[in-house]
Amino acid sequence: MTIDHPLDDLVPLGDGPVATVLAGVAEDGQSAFALKVFPGPLPRRVRGELDRELARLRPLAGRAPLLVPDAVDALPDGRAVLRMALCTQSLTELVGSAGPLDGGDVLALGEAVAVALAALHGAGVVHGGVSPGNVLFGAEGEPLLADAGTVLREAFAGDAGPPGYRAPETLREAVVDERTDLYGLGAMLHFALTGHPPHGEQPSGDPAGYVLRILNEPVPRPARPDVPPELLDLVGALLSADPAGRPIDAAYVADRLATAGTAPVPAAAPPSERALVAVAGAPARPKSSGRIGLLIAVPVMIAVVVAVAVILLRDEPAPLVPPAGPPPAPVPTAAPPAALVLDAPADQGATVELTWHADGAQLQFAVVVAAEGAPSVTRFTGQERTLREPVTPGLKYCFLVQATDGVHTFQSASRPIRGATCNR
Structure with missing residues (x-):
């Protein structure tokens, strides 16, 4: 089968270790899709193996948080x-x-990925490259584990993911199995807690030294007194250099994560300043105070972002920023702030200075940046009300700001630069 979608209608989204990801719009003009393009064709033998692997994966997509190719x-x-x-x-x-x-x-997040891995392993499939880059968020903000399976990783050498997220035995002996997936899960959780891989970022001039560090040095415990100690203990166990020291399986990890944090964090831990919404899950789980909670609890904001991408990809003259998505369901609480105003962008050639103001102190903000001929991007700024955004000189842009108080979602009017035409 050969794809018949015009290549001129596809927009680059990014490059991975091997493949390039493009985006397009379906024939109905109402939904968008992604294409992962590999550097070469699939030999008949590899295609047969891939079809068999996908046949095991597709029944799992409706039961576990997995993104499986259509x-x-x-x-x-x-x-x-x-x-x-x-x-x-x-x-x-x-x-x-x-x-x-x-x-x-x-x-x-960890519970969702562990549930996905448990489903994969139960079906006899190894993921083979768990890393932050293949943990994605769907249109309603739900976390999804993508790129499962080993057939394409073996067919296209180099698709095993960054070395900082690979198990020591994978780097040393090319072992890829369920226990290396558990290490990848731990490395992904470490990144979510710290913003970097377990052994830090790879130095640009010393790749061999970085691999030696992974093989020989223990992973430092994240300095996060604000999170449940059992979560840090579990991450440490997942990152054990000895595969036998890791938890027994992904289902056990999912259960541990589902019940972790039921005891209060020690009083000495600093209180969060970003309390927003409760994370979906067990009722005893502590309230979420960060961006995953924002994504799960406010799907309207994500729907608007996806709609922006769809509009930008259409092969027709169209405003750069689309109308807002469907309104949130009515909630019997106080009305949202009356106004969210994005000031006129200050175009400085290679950057744009954005500032905005709104009634209400405890608001979380996201800025949608829409460039002509490119997919939109969203910048989450927390409670900050300014953003310096890099832009391409001469290219038209539209910007809008979205906000949430944890219950309501609302947005500013869009603002153009360089003569762009924007909808609200």
């Missing part, structure tokens, strides 16, 4: 393509823009 295609030049639902962002992007996550959010 189809295997090829470009006219023969390069292999996986087609799947378009997600809003990755854990790498979320932490990169908003910083390490709160303990309650890490518990919810």
Whole structure:
């Protein structure tokens, strides 16, 4: 099968270790999809193995938080393509823009990924490369584990993920199994807690020394007195250099994460200043105070972001920023602040200075940046009311700000630069 979607309609989203991710709009013009393009064709043997692997994965998608390709295609030049639902962002992007996550959010995120791994392992599939880059967020903010399976990783060498998230035995002996997936889960949780891999970022000039550090040095315990100690203990066990020292399986980890944090954090821990909403999950779980809670509790904000991407990808003259998504369901609480105003952007050529103001002190903000001919991006700024955004000189842009008080979601009017045409 060869994909017949015009290549000119596809927009680059990013490059991974091997593949390039593009986005497009379905024929109905109302939904978007992602294409993961590999550097070459699939030999018949590999295609057969991939079809069998996907046959085991697809029944799991409705029961576990997994992003499974809808189809295997090829470009006219023969390069292999996986087609799947378009997600809003990755854990790498979320932490990169908003910083390490709160303990309650890490518990919810970790439980979702552990449930996904348990489903994979129960079906006889090894993920083979768990890392923050393949933990994605769906249109309603739900975490999803993507890129499961080893067939394509083996077919395209180099698709095993960054070394900082790979188990010591994988680096030393190329072992890939369920226990290396558990190490990847621990490394992903460590990143969510700290903003960096377990052994720090890889130095640009010393890759061999970095691998030796992973093979020989223990992982430092994250300095997070504000999170449940049992969460830190579990992350430490997952990152054991000895595979036998890791938890027995992913289902056990999911159960541990579901019940972790039921005891109060020690009084000495600093209180969160970003309390927002309760994380979905067990009733005894502490309230979330960070960005995962924001994504789970306020799907309207994410729906608007996805709608922006769909509008930008259409092959027709269209405003850069779309109308708001469907309004949130009525909630019997106080009305949201009356106004959220984005000031006129200050275009400085390579950057744009954005400032905004709104009634209410305890608000969380996100800025939607829409560039002509490119997918929109969202910058979560927490309670900050300013943003300096890098832009391409000469390219048209639209900006809008969204806010939530934990119950309501509302947004500013959009603001253009360089003659862009924007909807609200």
